[in-house]
Amino acid sequence: MKITNFVIVSIVFVLLHVHCNNVEASSITITDCTTLAFGATDSITLTGNNFIDTQTYSIMIGQTVQCTDMEFFSTSKISCTLDTSTLTPNAGGLSITVSFNGSPATMPVLLFKFKNPEITTAEQDGTSIVFTGTGIWPVSTIAIKLNDDPLTCVNAGYTSINCQLDPAFSSGTLTVSDMGFNFYSASFTITPILTFLSYILIPTESMAISISGNYFKSFGSNPVYVVQGGVSTIIPSANISNDGTQILFSTIGGIQEPKFISVEVVDVTSNKLPYTYQRPYVSSAVISDPETNKLSITGNNFGNNQSYITIGIGGNNLNVQFISVNHSSLEITLPNTIKKGSITLTVDGQSPTDDVFLNLPPSITTVTKPMTRGGNITVSGQYLWGTDIMVDTDALTCDNPTSEVNFPLVSVICQVNAGLDPISIKAISVLAGTTTLESSIYKVYYQPPTISNIQPKFYNLGESVNVTITGENFYQSNYVLVNIGINSDPCTIIESDYTQIICTFTAPAGNTSSIENPVPVRVSVSDLYVYDNKTFNVYKECPEEYQQCSNHGICSNITGKCACFPLYSGDKCENFQDGDSSESSESNDEVSKATSVTSSLSLIAIVSIILYLLI
Numbered sequence: 001m002k003i004t005n006f007v008i009v010s011i012v013f014v015l016l017h018v019h020c021n022n023v024e025a026s027s028i029t030i031t032d033c034t035t036l037a038f039g040a041t042d043s044i045t046l047t048g049n050n051f052i053d054t055q056t057y058s059i060m061i062g063q064t065v066q067c068t069d070m071e072f073f074s075t076s077k078i079s080c081t082l083d084t085s086t087l088t089p090n091a092g093g094l095s096i097t098v099s100f101n102g103s104p105a106t107m108p109v110l111l112f113k114f115k116n117p118e119i120t121t122a123e124q125d126g127t128s129i130v131f132t133g134t135g136i137w138p139v140s141t142i143a144i145k146l147n148d149d150p151l152t153c154v155n156a157g158y159t160s161i162n163c164q165l166d167p168a169f170s171s172g173t174l175t176v177s178d179m180g181f182n183f184y185s186a187s188f189t190i191t192p193i194l195t196f197l198s199y200i201l202i203p204t205e206s207m208a209i210s211i212s213g214n215y216f217k218s219f220g221s222n223p224v225y226v227v228q229g230g231v232s233t234i235i236p237s238a239n240i241s242n243d244g245t246q247i248l249f250s251t252i253g254g255i256q257e258p259k260f261i262s263v264e265v266v267d268v269t270s271n272k273l274p275y276t277y278q279r280p281y282v283s284s285a286v287i288s289d290p291e292t293n294k295l296s297i298t299g300n301n302f303g304n305n306q307s308y309i310t311i312g313i314g315g316n317n318l319n320v321q322f323i324s325v326n327h328s329s330l331e332i333t334l335p336n337t338i339k340k341g342s343i344t345l346t347v348d349g350q351s352p353t354d355d356v357f358l359n360l361p362p363s364i365t366t367v368t369k370p371m372t373r374g375g376n377i378t379v380s381g382q383y384l385w386g387t388d389i390m391v392d393t394d395a396l397t398c399d400n401p402t403s404e405v406n407f408p409l410v411s412v413i414c415q416v417n418a419g420l421d422p423i424s425i426k427a428i429s430v431l432a433g434t435t436t437l438e439s440s441i442y443k444v445y446y447q448p449p450t451i452s453n454i455q456p457k458f459y460n461l462g463e464s465v466n467v468t469i470t471g472e473n474f475y476q477s478n479y480v481l482v483n484i485g486i487n488s489d490p491c492t493i494i495e496s497d498y499t500q501i502i503c504t505f506t507a508p509a510g511n512t513s514s515i516e517n518p519v520p521v522r523v524s525v526s527d528l529y530v531y532d533n534k535t536f537n538v539y540k541e542c543p544e545e546y547q548q549c550s551n552h553g554i555c556s557n558i559t560g561k562c563a564c565f566p567l568y569s570g571d572k573c574e575n576f577q578d579g580d581s582s583e584s585s586e587s588n589d590e591v592s593k594a595t596s597v598t599s600s601l602s603l604i605a606i607v608s609i610i611l612y613l614l615i
Contacts, residue, residue, distance in 0.1 A: 027049065027050045028048065028049065028050045028051065028052075028098060028100070028103075028106050029048045029049045029050065029106070030046055030047075030048040030096055030098060030106060030109050030111060031047050031048045031049070031111075032046070032047045032048075032111060033045070033046050033047075033096055033111040033112045033113075035112075035113050035114060035115045036082060036084055036114060036115065037084075037114065037115045037118075037134055037135030037158075038084055038087075038089050038114045038115070038117070038135045038136070038137050038138075038158060039084060039085055039135060039136075039157070039158030040084055040135070040158075041081065041082065041083040041084065041085070042081065042082065043069075043079050043080065043081050043082075044067065044079065044080060044081075044082050044112070045077065045078075045079045046059070046077070046078050046079070046080070046096065046098070047076055047077050048076060049075065049076055050075055051072065051074070051075045051076065051077070051078050051098075051100070052072075052075070052100040052101065053072035054072075054100050054101050056100065056101045056102060057070050057098065057099065057100050057101075058097075058098065058099040058105065059078075059080050059096070059097075059098050060095075060096070060097045060098075060105065061082055061087065061094055061095070061096055061112050062087050062088070062094035062095060062112070063095055063097075063108070064086065064087070065082065065083065065084075065086060065087055067080035067081065067082045068080055068081050068082075069081040084114070087114075088138065088141060089114045089137040089138070089141050089178075090141070091113075091178045091179045091181060092110060092179075093110035093111060093112060093113045094110065094112040094113070095108035095109065095110055095112070096108065096109055096110075096111050096112050097109075114135065114137070115135050116135075116183050117133060117134075117135050117136045117137050117142070117176065117183045117184070118133045118134045118135055118136075119131050119132075119133040119136070119176055119183060119184035120132055120133045120134075121133070122174055122184070122186060122188060124165070124188075124190060124191050125162075126193055127164060127165050127167075127193060127214055128162050128163060128164055128165060129146075129151065129162075129163045129165055129174070129188070130160060130161070130162055130163075131144075131160060131161040131162075131163070131176065131184075132159060132160050133159060133160075134158070134159055135158060136155065136158055136159060136160065136161055137178070138155055139153040139154060139155055139161060141178060142176055142177065142178045142183070143175075143176070143177050143178065144161070144163055144174075144175070144176050145174070145175050145177075146165075146169055146170075146172055146173070146174050146188060147169075147170065147172035147173060149166070149169055151163035151164065151165075152164045165190065165214070165215070167214045167215065167243050167244055167245050168217070168243055168244060169190060169215070169218065170190070170217070170218050170219065170220055171187075171188060171189045171190045171218050171219060172187070172188065173185060173186070173187060173188070174186055174187070174188035189268055190215045190218035190219075190268075191215070191268050191269075191270060192213060192214065192215045192216055192218065192263045192265060192268065192270035193213045193214045193215060193270060193271060194211060194212070194213040194261070194262065194263060194270050194271055194272070194273045195212050195213045195214070196212050196273065197209055197210070197211055197212075197261060197273050197275060198210035198211075198212070199275075200273075200274065200275045200276065201275070201276055201277075201278055202251050202275055202276075202277060202278065203277070203278050203300065203301055203327065204253065204254060204255060204277055204278070204300075204301045204302065204303040204304070204327050204347070205253050205300070205301075205327035205328075206250050206251055206252065206253045207250065207251050208248065208249070208250050208251075209248075209249055209250075209251060210246055210247070210248060210249075211226065211246065211247040211248075211249055211261065211263070211273075212245060212246050213245060213246075213247075213263070213270065214244065214245055215244055216240050216241075216244040216245065216246070216247055216263060216265075217240060217242075217243075217244035218244065218265065219265040219266055219268075222265055222266050223235075223265075224237075224240060224247070224263060224264070224265050225263070225264040225265070226247060226249045226261060226262075226263055226264075227260075227261065227262045227263070227264055227269075228249075228251060228252050228256050228260075228261050229252070229256025229257050229258060229259065229260070230256070230257070230258075231252050231256060232264065233249070233250075233252070235247055235248075235249065247263065249261075253304060253327060254303050254304040254305055254327075255277065255303040255304075255305055255308045255347075255348050259274055259275050259276060259277075260272035260273065260274055260275070261273050261275060277301060277303075277347075277348055277350070278300075278301045279301060279347075279350045279351070279352060279353060280299060280300070280301045280302055280345055280346075280347040280350060280351065280352055281299045281300050281301060281352055282297055282298070282299040282343070282345060282352050282354075282356040283298050283299045284296075284297070284298050284299075285297045285298075285343055285356055285357075285358045286358075287358075287360060287361055287383075288331070290361055290363065290382065290383075292333065293333055293334045293336065293338065293407045293408070294323065294331060294332070294333055294334075295320075295330075295331070295332050295333075295334050295358070296329065296330070296331050297329065297330040297331075297332075297343075297345065298328060298329050299328065299329075299352075300327060300328050301327065301347060302325060302326065302327055302328065302329070302330055302347055303325065303327065303347055303348065304325055304326050304327065305325065306322040306325050308347055308348045309322075309325065309330070309345070309346065309347050310344075310345075310346045311330075311332065311343065311344065311345055311346075312343070312344035313338065313339060313340075313341045313342065313343060313344070313358065314339070314341040314342055314344075315342075315344060317344075318334065318335055318338070319335050320332040320333065320334055320335065321333040334407070336405050336406065336407045336408070337404045337405055337406060338360065338383075338406055338407060339360075339385050339386060339406060340357075340358055340359050340360045340383075340385075340386055340429060340431050341357065341358065341431070342355055342356065342357055342358075343356040343357065343358050355433065357431055357432070357433040357434045358431075358434075359429055359431040359434035359435065359436075359437050360383035360406070360429060360437070361383060361429070361437045361439070362381060362382070362383045362384055362387045362427035362428070362429050362437065362438070362439045363381045363382050363383065363427070363439045363440065364379060364380070364381040364384075364425060364426065364427055364439050364440070364442040365380055365381045365382075365409070366378075366379075366380045366381075366442075367379050367380070367425055367442050367444040368444075369444060369445055369446060369447040370416045370419075370423070370444070370446050370447065371446070371447050371472060371473055371498070372418060372419065372420060372446050372447065372449075372473040372474065372475050372498055372525065373418045373473075373498035374415070374416050374417045374418040374419065375415065375416070376413050376414070376415060377413070377414055377415075377416050377444070378411050378412070378413055378414075379398070379411065379412050379413075379414055379425065379427070379442075380409060380410070380411040381409070381410065381427065381439065382406065382407045382408050382409060382410060383406055383407060383410070383429065384401065384406070384410045384411075384412055384427055385400075385401060385406045385410060386429065387427040387428060387429045388427070388428045388429075388430070389412065389414050389425060389426075389427055390425065390426050390427070390428055391416065391423050391424065391425055392424065396414040396415060396416065396425075397414065397415045398412045398413065398414035398415070399412060399413045399414075400412070418498075419446060420446055420475055420479060420525065420526040420528070421446075421526070422443050422444065422445045422446075423443070423444055423446075424441045424442070424443050425441070425442045425443075425444060426438055426439050426440065426441045426442065427439040445528070446473065446528065447472070447473045447528075448473060448525070448528040448529060448530050449471055449472065449473040449474055449523045449524075449525045449528060449529070449530045450471045450472045450473060450530060451469055451470070451471040451521065451523060451530060451532040451535070452470050452471045452472070453469075453470045453471070453535065454467060454468070454469050454470075454521060454532070454535045454536045455467070455468045455470075457535065457536065457537060458536075458537050458538065458539040458557065459505060459507050459536070459537075459538060459539065460507065460538070460539050461507045461508065461509050461510050461511075461512060461515075461538060462507060462508065462509035462510075463506070463507065464504055464505065464506040465504070465505055465506075465507075466494070466502060466503070466504055466505075467482070467484075467491055467502070467503050467504070467505050467536075468500065468501070468502050469482065469500065469501040469502075469503070469521070469523060470499060470500050471499065471500075471523070471530075472498070472499060473498065473525065473528070474496055474497060474498050474499060474500065474501055474523070474525060475496065475498065475525045475526070476496060476497075477493040477494075477495060477496040477501075479525055479526050480493055480496045480501060480523070480524065480525055481493075481522075481523075481524040482501060482503045482505075482521070482522070482523055482524075483521075483522040483524070484505055484507075484519060484520070484521050484522070484536065485507070485515070485519045485520065486515070486519070486520065487508075488520075488522060489505070489506075489507065489508065490505075491503035491504065491505040492504045492505075501523065507538065512538050512539070512540045512541070512560060513540075513560070515538045515540075517537040517538060517540070517558045517559070518533050518534055518535060518536055518537045518558075519533070519536055519537065519538055520532075520533050521533070521535075521536050537557075537558050539557055540556075540557050540558065540559060540560030541557070541560060542555030542556070542557065542560055542561070542562070543560070545572070546560075546561065546562050546571065546572055548572075549562035549563075549564065549572055549573045550562075550568075550570075550572045550573045550574045552564055552565050552568040552573035552574070552576075553565050553568060553573035
């Protein structure tokens with residue numbers, strides 16, 4: 001009986017509870033809801049009426065997502081945890097329904113709204129615009145535009161959006177909105193992008209190239225500049241493609257630093273693309289003006305600035321003076337120590353791939369006359385270092401110049417053989433890889449003979465005497481002629497070498513008074529000759545009445561007359577004159593000569609007597 005009563009009481013309690021719940025569900029209302037950022041999982045708070053503290057509940061957001069972990073504060077306030085990742089934002093709000101203890105859900109109310117997306121930055125990344133922020137809605141729910149042009153975008157989580165920039169877009173206003181409400185609005189400047197150059201290896205002269213990229217027309221009618229190195233060049237609109245992806249540009253001649261190309265529009269500068277210059281090429285290197293030591297080099301890629309150029313020979317840099325520099329030619333003045341050899345040309349750190357050689361055109365300006373016995377000659381001219389000095393087809397043995405100077409004058413000492421005939425000398429410069437260069441022929445004659453002494457000093461008319469002539473540049477007897485006297489009477493050669501001639505001379509008989517001393521002596525060696533009129537004399541006997549010269553002078557056997565002492569004059573020195581005069585001066589000279597000759601004759605006579613007695 002007790003059990004039956006308990007069951008009855010229980011059934012009555014349940015029925016009463018259900019009835020009460022139905023009554024409560026019909027009076028539950030939701031009046032407000034807090035917001036969350038899209039993508040967040042966090043607590044939201046609902047306010048309303050007739051909320052029930054129960055573990056049996058259903059809080060549905062957007063008809064698809066349950067809000068869990070309900071916390072009961074009062075009949076007018078509850079909270080729950082919402083995962084928003086699968087919801088779709090809507091500016092009008094998402095529906096909320098609640099149910100307690102299995103009661104029917106309340107009517108949906110559009111009270112849950114996401115926080116507006118927070119866009120903190122919008123920056124260009126190449127051909128994209130990247131938005132960053134928090135709680136960013138799916139791009140399918142918002143409108144993103146540059147000016148009036150919609151952008152194609154994708155989400156990167158809840159904090160970033162990546163939008164493609166069409167090449168034809170222009171700078172302007174960037175907006176992010178939903179149903180006309182702008183979450184973000186700001187001015188946006190498109191930066192031109194360079195992708196590649198049609199040529200990255202360019203010559204040092206101007207060349208047309210194509211610059212490819214994007215957004216070259218992103219500033220409308222504003223001028224576009226290409227910056228090469230540090231030089232800006234305005235680009236005509238006709239040289240920019242309609243879609244703003246290509247520019248036709250003529251590079252600036254010379255070497256431009258730094259080696260980058262960029263594009264500028266208004267105050268915006270694109271990224272930079274590097275380029276390099278082609279290696280220099282040399283087609284020829286010649287001395288174009290031997291009188292000024294000027295070297296002309298032709299080829300290409302020399303630039304137009306000498307500060308980028310170094311020139312050397314054989315690996316050693318030269319201190320040159322630049323006359324002119326352009327893309328295809330160099331003109332320089334070489335140092336006076338220049339030697340032939342391999343040219344080292346460097347332009348902006350680059351050198352030709354092929355060896356280039358410089359040969360120097362030798363020239364001969366003077367040659368000292370050789371002695372007939374041969375020996376040293378000095379050959380002078382320019383560019384003679386490293387040349388062969390030739391006589392006909394034979395190379396002479398030569399020393400190196402004592403100085404490093406090779407221009408405008410350098411001298412070398414060479415050995416020549418004995419000879420008489422004129423010799424033809426030329427210089428030949430041979431250098432591998434170049435044309436052999438030769439100087440003009442320089443014709444040089446051997447030195448003429450010179451007489452330093454004749455023995456004896458006197459000869460007698462009508463008598464024969466052996467004459468010994470000493471000097472230089474004589475030769476073998478069959479090439480030598482000796483003629484003596486005004487009538488060029490021959491002296492028959494007995495023997496002859498380079499420094500001495502011995503010949504027999506027979507003077508014709510005659511009167512000495514008609515002969516003026518000293519008599520001419522002519523030595524001919526081949527076509528070379530010399531006169532000597534100072535050392536050979538016909539012996540003139542003084543007349544008996546003049547021999548004492550009044551004891552005031554000496555009779556000269558050179559003149560056959562008296563040579564008076566000072567203050568005396570006259571044929572016999574018989575006149576005394578007071579004071580100096582030109583006549584007494586001349587007399588003094590005659591006395592001196594006569595004394596010298598007489599002394600010589602006296603010495604010869606004494607020696608002759610001694611030799612006679614010894615024999």
